[in-house]
Amino acid sequence: MKKGIKLIIVSLATIGLALSCSTKKDSFINRTSHSMSTKYNVLFNGNIAFDEAKAELDRSYEDNFWERLPIEPLKIDEKLIPFPGQPAGDDDEVTGFEKAEEKAVKAIQKHSMVIDGFEKNNQIDESYLLLGKSRYYLQRFIPALEAFTFGLENYPDANLYRETKIWKAKAHVRLQNEKLAIETLKSVLRNFEITEEEYEKAHTAMAMAYTQLDSTDRVIDHLKQATSYFTDQNQGPRNLFILGQIYREQQKIDSSNMVFESLSYMKKIPRKYKVHAVLERAKNYSEADSTSIIAFTLQELIQDRDNRPYLDELYYQAGLIELKNESFERSRGLFELSLIHNTSKPYQKSLSYERLGDFYFDRNNFEFAGAYYDSVLQIPIDQNTKRIRKIIRKRESLNDVIFYEGIARRNDSILGLVNMSEEERDIYFKGYIEQLKIEYEAQKQLEEQRNANTGVGEFAITNNNYSDGGTFYFYNAQVVGFGKQQFKDKYGNKSHGDFWLIANNVGISSDVQIKETAVALDTSLLFNTAYYKEQIPKEPRVIDSLNFIRNDAYYNLGLIYKEQFREYEIAAVDFEKFLENDPIENLILPTKYQLFRTYANFDEEKSNKYREDIVSNYPDSRYAQIILNPSNVLSDGNSDDGPDYLYKLAFVCYEEEDFEYSLRTVNEGLERFKGLEIERKFELLKAYLLYKTIGEELFRTKLNDIILNFPNTEESEHAEEALAKLNEIKNIPQQN
Incomplete structure (x- = not known):
């Protein structure tokens, strides 16, 4: 009897459990069971995956603080937008957002209880919200919009109704439906039950929409409204930071300063906004500011060990402050420190290199300047920006400067000797020889010291215990330096390559001969005045x-x-x-x-x-x-000898495709009117003539010459546009 009762109880419990799993029966047990299972199992795991993926997305997103920040830190790349079911990454590993999407779909499919047209599981609206958000961050905005819309249409009384509408509006913004987004958000803001968190999110989304519409005043208004509450410790400071940037763009420097100063004093916000608020305040530096206060603030941040990731930017900005105060050597040192502490910011590194290049350029040290500009151009950043194109042109111009400066110095020196009397030459070369003797003796002493430090024979390093670098030869910087110098003394400056010591190797034999000649040179000639005087040209x-x-x-x-x-x-x-x-x-x-x-x-x-x-x-x-009377001369179209007439003649011949005669006319104009403003018009026309007669390569070269030789002119702007169009055509993918 007892066994029968137990069997009945177990059977009833099993039947009850089975009935409670049904999504078609509207009972308290069923509703509670599916609701609890959705909330504390499927959605719980889905939300954890979503939060972790969102945190990783925020950590990995790299802001360019030299430009206005995007309101939402999400990099949209059409090449990376996956199709439904396709992994978001390059491999087959499932991302956190994909896992969250999977959990949301599972919650809807297995736990939705639609009975008599009504949803009985009060967690399904949250499932649709999670589904839409996951798809949003996977950059699948149309499926995300569908999820948000379905949730809103079927669950109008849900607690998450207003938040879902905000996300729907953001999806509209990403799909460039800004007007629909604005209407949706206005309906959210009109709701008197809106919470502070929803209020902040709605105004932030409004600012996103108006940013796309280039309505700056509206963006400012909604960012100010959004920053009334700081419920989101990540988005709130970001909104305030962007507000300060916009004020600077509008030349409202006082308002910009107030925003950045308030951010710098906040405590519970991400460090990147605190540090960059100080940097942005320093960018607003003017003569009315206290240099000592700004410099002290920057120095305080530099000394804080927690700010080590920002040292390159802090040193750079401190260098700019010193530069504005004409403390040039201090600024140079700070720019160099910025480079030393830069590990992972290519754009910032390029700025530091550029400033050092400008420093040496302003002091006519063009070789150093050129080296720093070369460093800028080797950094993997967008080379097609106006700033980089300007550096490229400046660097190319430096090649000409270095070339012509070298010729001028060398020939000045030789011609100076030519114009000296015999007595003056004797005095000059005696002084030169005395200096040579000093350098020669110093070199001998250095060689003896090297031999003493490195052993009795060449490269005979016998002491294997180096105090500053361990036991391996190349761990010791001093010994390596001696080795390099010994190699250079014996073989000269060798280029990298195989078989470098073989005399008949192309490009090597001349170096060896020169070095051997230098070694075998008799010092009696080296210190002989007559030897040098014989080298002076006489013809x-x-x-x-x-x-x-x-x-x-x-x-x-x-x-x-x-x-x-x-x-x-x-x-x-x-x-x-x-x-x-x-x-x-x-x-x-x-x-x-x-x-x-x-x-x-x-x-x-x-x-x-x-x-x-x-x-x-x-x-x-x-x-x-x-x-x-400049206006009459350059506009005299009636004179067949005037520059304007000659240019028009050449241009008409160009249009009639008589390129040969047009080119002759252009060359005549360039020869006769060199130095006049019309010269650049002739040069631009010549570039197009060369394009028609020779080809694109020479056309590009000529356009670059015009940009270099006639900067900030109508012709140079035309040349830049022509080059940009050529590059666009070149980058258009070929159709099969």
Whole structure:
């Protein structure tokens, strides 16, 4: 009997349990069972996966604080948007958002209780919200929108109704349906039951929508509304930070400063916003600010060990402050510290390299400047920005400067010796030889010291216990340095490659011969005045050639400094040197005109001097007419000898495809009107003629020359646009 009762009880319990698993029977047990199972099992695990994936997304997202931050830190990349069922990553590993989506789908499929047209499981609305959010972060915005819409239409009385509408609006923004998003959010904000958290999220989403519509005033308004409450410790500071950036864009510096200062004093916000708020405040630095306070604040952050990831930016900004206060050496040191502490920020590293390049460029140390600009161009960042294109042009111009400066220095030195008397040469070379002897003795002592430190024979390193680097040879920097110098002393500067020691290897034999000659050189010649005096050229033909090349270098340097770098004082010095040294007759007048224009930028008295010289001594020249009445000369279309007429003639021939005659006319114009403003028009037309007659490669080269030689002109802008179009055409994928 007892066994029968037990069997009945077990049977009833089993039947009850089975009935409670049914999604078709509306009973308290069924509703409670499915609701609890959804909330504490499926959705619990789904929400954990979602939260972990969202936290990882926030950690991995890299903000570019040199631009206005996006309101929502989500990088949208169309190439990475997966199809339904396809993993979001490059491999088959399931992401956290995919796992959350899977759990949401499972909750809906297994625990939804739609009976008589009504959902009896009060957790299903949250399942649809989780489903939509997961798809949103997987960048599948249309399926996400479908999930949000279904949840709203079928669960209008759910607790998460307003939050779901906010997410639906964000999906509309991502799909560029901003007006629908705004209408949806307005309905949320009109609801009198809205919570502080929903209020902040709704206004943040509104700011996203108006950002897409480029309505800055509305963006400001909604960001201000969103920052009324700081319920979200990540999004709240971000909204405030963006607000400060927008105020700066609108030149409302005081408002921008207030925002960034308030952020810098907040405690329970992510460190990146606190640190960058101080940096942004420093970017707003003006003469009205207290330099000592800003510098002290930056130094405090630098000394805080928790700010080590931001040291490169802090040192860089401190360097900019010193630069604005003309503490140039201190700024240089800070920029170098910025580079030392940069480990993973290519854009910041490029800025530091650029500033150091500018530092040496401003001091005419062009080789150092060129090296730093080269470092900028080697960093893997977008090379097609205006800033990088400007650096590329500047670097290419430096090649010409270094080339012509080298020629000018070398030929000046030689011609200086040519013009010396015998007595002056003796005095000069005696002083030179005395300096050589000092260097020679110093080199001998250094060699003896090396031998003493490295052993009796070459590379004979016998002491294997190096105090500063362990036991391996290459762990000791001093010993490695000695080894490198010994190699260089014996073999010279060798290029990398196989069989470098074989004399008949291409590109090697000349180096070896030069080094052997240097080693075998008799010191009696090295310290002999007569030996050097014999090297001075004596033939008039050679001397004239040196003078011609030197003068050509000075003229070109003057043009480069004036037109490309706007270094007018340096340009004037080079033009003056050109005139002092027996210049070519047909370039004297153009050079005087260049000096008239160059001095006009910083020395009115000297500019007027050259003006009077040209007007008085060359009254019939076109340069004199340009100075006296420039508008008439350059717009004289009736004169068959004028620059405007010649250009029009060349252009008409170009349009009629008589390229040969057009090119001859252009070359004539370039020769006759060198230095005038119309020169750049001739150069641009010549670029198109070369494109038609020779090809694209030379066309590109010519366009780059125009950008370099005539910056900030209509012609250089046209050349940049032409190059950009060529690049676009080149990057268009070919259709099969």
